[in-house]
Amino acid sequence: MSRKQNIRWIATAIACGVPLVVAACGGNSDSPVDPDTAADQRAASLVAQMTTDEKIGMVHGTGVPNQGLGGPFPTGVAGAGYIPGVPRLGIPGVAMADSSGGVNVANVGATALPSTLALAASWDPQLANAYGARTATELRALGYAEGLGGGVNLAREPRDGRTFEFMGEDPVLSGTLSAARTNGTQAEKVIATIKHFAMNDQETNRSTSNSIIDERTMRETELLAFEIGVKQGQPGSVMCSYNLVNGTHACENPYLLTTVLQNEWGFKGVVQSDWFANHSTVAAALAGLDEEEPGDLGSATINVPGLDVTSYFSSALKAAVTAGSVPMSRLNDMVQRKLRTMIRHGVFDSPPTPGGSIDQMAGNAFALQVAQQSAVLLKNATQSGAQQPVLPLNAPGLSSIVVIGGHADVGVLSGGGSGGVPAINGNAVTGCPQPSPLYTSCATWYKSAPLAAIAAKAPNAKVTYFDGTDANAAASAAAQADVAIVFATQWEQEGVDLTSLRLPDNTMDPSNQSYDQNALIAAVATTAKRVIVVLENGSPVLMPWAGNVHAVLEAWYPGVQGGQAIADLLFGDVNPSGKLPITFPQQDADLPQPVISATDMSVNYSEGLLMGYRWYDAKQIQPLFPFGFGLSYTTFSYSGMSASANRAGNVTVTFTIQNKGSLAGAEIAQVYATLPAGLGEPPKRLVGWQKVILQPGQSQLVGVSVPAMLLSTWDATNHVWKLNGGAYQMIAGTSSRDTNALTASVSLSSH
Numbered sequence: 001m002s003r004k005q006n007i008r009w010i011a012t013a014i015a016c017g018v019p020l021v022v023a024a025c026g027g028n029s030d031s032p033v034d035p036d037t038a039a040d041q042r043a044a045s046l047v048a049q050m051t052t053d054e055k056i057g058m059v060h061g062t063g064v065p066n067q068g069l070g071g072p073f074p075t076g077v078a079g080a081g082y083i084p085g086v087p088r089l090g091i092p093g094v095a096m097a098d099s100s101g102g103v104n105v106a107n108v109g110a111t112a113l114p115s116t117l118a119l120a121a122s123w124d125p126q127l128a129n130a131y132g133a134r135t136a137t138e139l140r141a142l143g144y145a146e147g148l149g150g151g152v153n154l155a156r157e158p159r160d161g162r163t164f165e166f167m168g169e170d171p172v173l174s175g176t177l178s179a180a181r182t183n184g185t186q187a188e189k190v191i192a193t194i195k196h197f198a199m200n201d202q203e204t205n206r207s208t209s210n211s212i213i214d215e216r217t218m219r220e221t222e223l224l225a226f227e228i229g230v231k232q233g234q235p236g237s238v239m240c241s242y243n244l245v246n247g248t249h250a251c252e253n254p255y256l257l258t259t260v261l262q263n264e265w266g267f268k269g270v271v272q273s274d275w276f277a278n279h280s281t282v283a284a285a286l287a288g289l290d291e292e293e294p295g296d297l298g299s300a301t302i303n304v305p306g307l308d309v310t311s312y313f314s315s316a317l318k319a320a321v322t323a324g325s326v327p328m329s330r331l332n333d334m335v336q337r338k339l340r341t342m343i344r345h346g347v348f349d350s351p352p353t354p355g356g357s358i359d360q361m362a363g364n365a366f367a368l369q370v371a372q373q374s375a376v377l378l379k380n381a382t383q384s385g386a387q388q389p390v391l392p393l394n395a396p397g398l399s400s401i402v403v404i405g406g407h408a409d410v411g412v413l414s415g416g417g418s419g420g421v422p423a424i425n426g427n428a429v430t431g432c433p434q435p436s437p438l439y440t441s442c443a444t445w446y447k448s449a450p451l452a453a454i455a456a457k458a459p460n461a462k463v464t465y466f467d468g469t470d471a472n473a474a475a476s477a478a479a480q481a482d483v484a485i486v487f488a489t490q491w492e493q494e495g496v497d498l499t500s501l502r503l504p505d506n507t508m509d510p511s512n513q514s515y516d517q518n519a520l521i522a523a524v525a526t527t528a529k530r531v532i533v534v535l536e537n538g539s540p541v542l543m544p545w546a547g548n549v550h551a552v553l554e555a556w557y558p559g560v561q562g563g564q565a566i567a568d569l570l571f572g573d574v575n576p577s578g579k580l581p582i583t584f585p586q587q588d589a590d591l592p593q594p595v596i597s598a599t600d601m602s603v604n605y606s607e608g609l610l611m612g613y614r615w616y617d618a619k620q621i622q623p624l625f626p627f628g629f630g631l632s633y634t635t636f637s638y639s640g641m642s643a644s645a646n647r648a649g650n651v652t653v654t655f656t657i658q659n660k661g662s663l664a665g666a667e668i669a670q671v672y673a674t675l676p677a678g679l680g681e682p683p684k685r686l687v688g689w690q691k692v693i694l695q696p697g698q699s700q701l702v703g704v705s706v707p708a709m710l711l712s713t714w715d716a717t718n719h720v721w722k723l724n725g726g727a728y729q730m731i732a733g734t735s736s737r738d739t740n741a742l743t744a745s746v747s748l749s750s751h
């Protein structure tokens, strides 16, 4: 053995751990063992040493620490779940916490980032990677080995109260960003979860509703997001969802868990149930569920009507294994998956411990960056008689600014439920509406006041605030001011859907909204010289006043630095670059599902492949703002497009983008494809994009690679992706409805 090989062997041995070194890692000591194989081997060795009781202890949680249910939990652990370790074998416990937009644990100083939907509006995989890394750093500092933050359910139903936790309506965008986020998290030695698998696209009757969907539709829409997320991100955990899919609960669904996830996608991690989403022992175990959460609550009781709090994976699973209805080999497989995941992602050899501190300056700086890059400028018109659009605001030219509504004097809104993040210094404003079944959560405004940030940008202007409750007073003040900035909010949370995309008023959300926001905006729009609306919301909102205001800035739930980011964008210190990851319709009636039924448990995906923009395109419905849309303070031109394909059907699209304006800016150039006629496909689908940052006048040649798989259709007869022969129209443009988009055709042969 050479010296180099020897060093490599020693490194492998160290990685494999003592005393399991040789037996566990096995193989030829001359050849390095790849980390996956090494993790598998070590896990197998541990499983071989475990008693049945120890194995059972690893496949279910012991309660909900943050609800004080079950336990005991280690000191300092207060997340959503906990699985104790096996000290005699050196197996550490795994504490897990929700982390959709930051660590959801109170009083620990976690950074509240902009929502996941906001992140999706950046279309930026690097930012998503950093977002995953940021949350992982904080999770680890607080003692959590697993983050439950990877929501990718598609916005089939934008009134879903969890829309803010997910990544919009397109499978490729969601899947790609999800994978980037997972990679960022797991690089920091925290296990990432992707959820909720699958077709858990609304909250109404979420535990009893049955998503009825055909195979091709699921594979080309929601499951494609998961497929990309799982294959490219290799998350350690996939969380199965509350709902049924085609008549079978997702957590005991062999098609989803075994056929697709494990057999087809080669998933080697852990299938974890959503909290109380498991309803069986044998069926779930045989279908592929590996971990029940929150598991066995012991003597603790929980009083939520309809919630199935039985633990099916503790004594019941032991009995089933003893009786042989669940083979020991299956229990071993569950434990093997858990251990290999812990080993592979570094939480076995380097388990996090609670009590660390969070670098809030770094957290705030990152939150600000995400908010700046995720806001979407939806409208920017020119005041009559003026030369320039109203935005960016020119501070020296302003002597009076009226800021109205949305609690802009104190903070910015966030979403609620397990995807919320408790405010560090207490909430600026708290409402407390109907609690969700598991989480008593209240609308939270973080203390990041847009009013103060706006005033700081324009020190010579008189800045006044009206809380919006008196529309006439606000409108009168707006009439006297150089500019009126109205803040509008839409709160949403887990467990409850919105009844409408209408901006909430005092009837729709009486706990958080004391006036009619649409009436306020309409009133201000009739008097103000210049009126700008800033939105803080989780789902799209309807804008009956859109034609009467000059500008609309979509800020989403912008996180703990939201006020600053909004001011930076309004005054042009940051040039907006976000693009909509979700269509904004003109009215509720334009949605594929007219209403969310409270009584019909069948959720029929009768729109088929027409998810999101595909629906509006196919039905020729003009959205208010289309998918992919977003303005900048500069303009970009596209030219010189070409498209070519290799023999495998992978397509490369190239074109040039030029910044035609006088400000630096970033453009998210999007590539869509129209598939050959006769395949039953929607008019177009997103197949790639690139974000380019350009100085004034600068041009850049952009190349977007489109893998053949993204041009394929699902063949439900043979259960495979199929690349169909024919002419493919590739479209490059600034949104899904860019009338100046470039096109180029490529011919592909069938595969």
Ligand code: BGC
Pocket: 080, 098, 148, 195, 274, 275, 418, 438
């Ligand atoms: C949610 C999950 C969450 C879990 C643990 C459930 O109610 O659906 O997204 O991770 O609770 O808090």
